[in-house]
Amino acid sequence: xxxxxxxxxxxxxxxxxxxxxxxxxxxxxxxxxxxxxxxxxxxxxxxxxxxxxxxxxxxxxxxxxxxxxxxxxxxxxxxxxxxxxxxxxxxxxxxxxxxxxxxxxxxxxxxxxxxxxxxxxxxxxxxxxxxxxxxxxxxxxxxxxxxxxxxxxxxxxxxxxxxxxxxxxxxxxxxxxxxxxxxxxxxxxxxxxxxxxxxxxxxxxxxx
Amino acid sequence: xxxxxxxxxxxxxxxxxxxxxxxxxxxxxxxxxxxxxxxxxxxxxxxxxxxxxxxxxxxxxxxxxxxxxxxxxxxxxxxxxxxxxxxxxxxxxxxxxxxxxxxxxxxxxxxxxxxxxxxxxxxxxxxxxxxxxxxxxxxxxxxxxxxxxxxxxxxxxxxxxxxxxxxxxxxxxxxxxxxxxxxxxxxxxxxxxxxxxxxxxxxxxxxx
Numbered sequence: 406x407x408x409x410x411x412x413x414x415x416x417x418x419x420x421x422x423x424x425x426x427x428x429x430x431x432x433x434x435x436x437x438x439x440x441x442x443x444x445x446x447x448x449x450x451x452x453x454x455x456x457x458x459x460x461x462x463x464x465x466x467x468x469x470x471x472x473x474x475x476x477x478x479x480x481x482x483x484x485x486x487x488x489x490x491x492x493x494x495x496x497x498x499x500x501x502x503x504x505x506x507x508x509x510x511x512x513x514x515x516x517x518x519x520x521x522x523x524x525x526x527x528x529x530x531x532x533x534x535x536x537x538x539x540x541x542x543x544x545x546x547x548x549x550x551x552x553x554x555x556x557x558x559x560x561x562x563x564x565x566x567x568x569x570x571x572x573x574x575x576x577x578x579x580x581x582x583x584x585x586x587x588x589x590x591x592x593x594x595x596x597x598x599x600x601x602x603x604x605x606x607x608x609x610x611x612x613x
Numbered sequence: 614x615x616x617x618x619x620x621x622x623x624x625x626x627x628x629x630x631x632x633x634x635x636x637x638x639x640x641x642x643x644x645x646x647x648x649x650x651x652x653x654x655x656x657x658x659x660x661x662x663x664x665x666x667x668x669x670x671x672x673x674x675x676x677x678x679x680x681x682x683x684x685x686x687x688x689x690x691x692x693x694x695x696x697x698x699x700x701x702x703x704x705x706x707x708x709x710x711x712x713x714x715x716x717x718x719x720x721x722x723x724x725x726x727x728x729x730x731x732x733x734x735x736x737x738x739x740x741x742x743x744x745x746x747x748x749x750x751x752x753x754x755x756x757x758x759x760x761x762x763x764x765x766x767x768x769x770x771x772x773x774x775x776x777x778x779x780x781x782x783x784x785x786x787x788x789x790x791x792x793x794x795x796x797x798x799x800x801x802x803x804x805x806x807x808x809x810x811x812x813x814x815x816x817x818x819x820x821x
Contacts, residue, residue, distance in 0.1 A: 411686055411707065412679050414662075414669045421662040424655070426647050427640075438704060439634050440666055441679065447632070448667035454622075454629040456660035458645060459653050461622045471620050471649065478619055496646060499619065 415441075467538075469514040469531050471496050479511055486510045488545040492535060492564065494518055494552065502550060510548070513538065518556035519563055527563055535564065539571045549577040623649075675746075677722040677739050679704050687719055694718045696753040700743065700772065702726055702760065710758060718756070721746065726764035727771055735771055743772065747779045757785040 410416035415437055422433035440448050464470070465477035468490075472478070479485055479499075489510030493499055499512050515530045527533075539547060549564060551557035561577060568575060581599035582591050591599075618624035623645055630641035648656050672678070673685035676698075680686070687693055687707075697718030701707055707720050723738045735741075746752060757772060759765035769785060776783060789807035790799050799807075 411711070412670060412681055414665055414681055415679060418662040418666040421659040424659070425644055432635075434705070436633055437666060440663065441670060441704075443667070445667050449664050451629040451632070452660040452662075452664035454626040454660075455648065455663065456657050457622055458626040458648055459651070459656035462620060462649060471623060473620055473622055496649075497642070503619070 468512045469516060469534070470499050470512055484509075488543065489548065490535075490538065490544050490546070491548045491550050493550050494557075498550065510546075513547075515551075515560070518551060518554075519560045520556045530560075532564060532567065536567050536571075539568055539573050544573055546574040546576060549575065551577075553578075553580055676720045677724060677742070678707050678720055692717075696751065697756065698743075698746065698752050698754070699756045699758050701758050702765075706758065718754075721755075723759075723768070726759060726762075727768045728764045735775075738768075740772060740775065744775050744779075747776055747781050752781055754782040754784060757783065759785075761786075761788055 410419070418437045418440075419430060419433045422428060422436055423430045425433075428436070440451075461473055462471050463473070463475075465472040465480055466475050467480040468477060470477045470479065474481075480487075486509050490513050491502060491508060491510055492513045492515060493502065494515055494517060496514060499514060502508050502512075513531065513535050515532065515535075517525050517530050519525060519527055519530065535547075538544060547564075547568065549561045551560055565575060579602075580595070581602065582588075582595060588596070618627070626645045626648075627638060627641045630636060630644055631638045633641075636644070648659075669681055670679050671681070671683075673680040673688055674683050675688040676685060678685045678687065682689075688695075694717050698721050699710060699716060699718055700721045700723060701710065702723055702725060704722060707722060710716050710720075721739065721743050723740065723743075725733050725738050727733060727735055727738065743755075747755060755772075755776065757769045759768055773783060787810075788803070789810065790796075790803060796804065
């Protein structure tokens with residue numbers, strides 16, 4: 406599309422907006438024309454929020470989660486259990502786990518998963534810093550909370566090997582049927598694993 | 614969705630982004646996390662382009678198209694034919710017509726169409742200013758380039774009535790089969806109108 410813009414300012418805004426993922430020039434133009442009709446205060450607030458986002462957010466020195474300070478709110482909190490570390494792929498996964506309300510430990514954000522096809526090796530991830538944290542000896546349990554995919558499994562196994570020498574309890578998320586799912590619609594691999602890893606019935610009454 | 618944000622700056626950016634049309638909180642979060650991974654210069658450019666958009670763009674005193682000055686580039690151009698005025702619904706339609714490369718006159722942007730259901734009457738639109746432009750007597754032809762919908766037809770007819778007393782040529786866009794369309798896939802109303810408004814075969818060789 407080679408739109409003839411009558412305004413340089415508009416064209417510039419459309420170009421910048423269309424750099425966002427999933428937003429083409431048509432959508433960018435629609436967004437820009439929408440913004441033109443809004444209150445100036447509201448549009449300025451959006452622009453400033455975007456600028457502040459990248460300027461004011463850094464990464465926590467401890468767990469590599471996003472943070473506005475050197476150490477994030479979770480790592481700095483005395484109310485959290487600092488002897489339990491949950492290893493996750495990214496910042497979004499921290500939010501997902503926080504939203505469950507079932508976890509009171511701290512995190513370690515890897516920043517990705519091992520994926521040789523995409524050229525992501527262990528050295529591109531925050532694995533060395535995880536080993537270092539564990540080797541300090543202040544941690545009782547490391548929970549591997551990675552996706553149940555080839556990359557997740559590879560990363561799990563790599564971390565398992567690296568932490569082999571450390572005296573730390575290593576656990577991973579339970580895998581099986583989703584809560585609320587019917588047997589009929591559960592895929593066969595998951596169903597097979599759920600059978601193999603069946604647990605005593607009384608365990609299902611467990612709560613945190 | 615009640616995401617637990619670990620950062621106030623992130624939450625603020627997500628809230629502002631999700632005010633955009635078609636962007637919910639999930640997409641806003643995805644965009645924000647994308648921006649966090651980008652170069653700071655690039656993100657600042659986006660924020661500033663948005664702020665400038667609303668601050669620096671105003672509307673042309675003559676045609677009500679968007680402009681960075683009191684009078685837009687088209688109205689100010691001595692190369693355009695100022696005796697032909699094309700009446701369009703909005704700014705986007707100006708761009709669409711400019712993109713055809715077939716028009717060298719000036720524009721008049723109504724800012725909408727008459728739509729009693731949506732509470733839009735003639736007074737909410739730039740119709741009085743159009744009549745005023747025509748009454749000055751410097752215009753030879755007014756081209757009605759509005760959508761072929763109920764609202765477009767209503768607005769066309771209203772303008773036709775308002776300009777009735779003026780000595781000006783009033784035309785509207787040709788309606789008929791789309792170029793490249795097959796008879797089989799042309800809807801019946803359009804096909805019927807194309808039959809009724811058939812033109813001499815030699816006219817199809819006309820070019821601008």
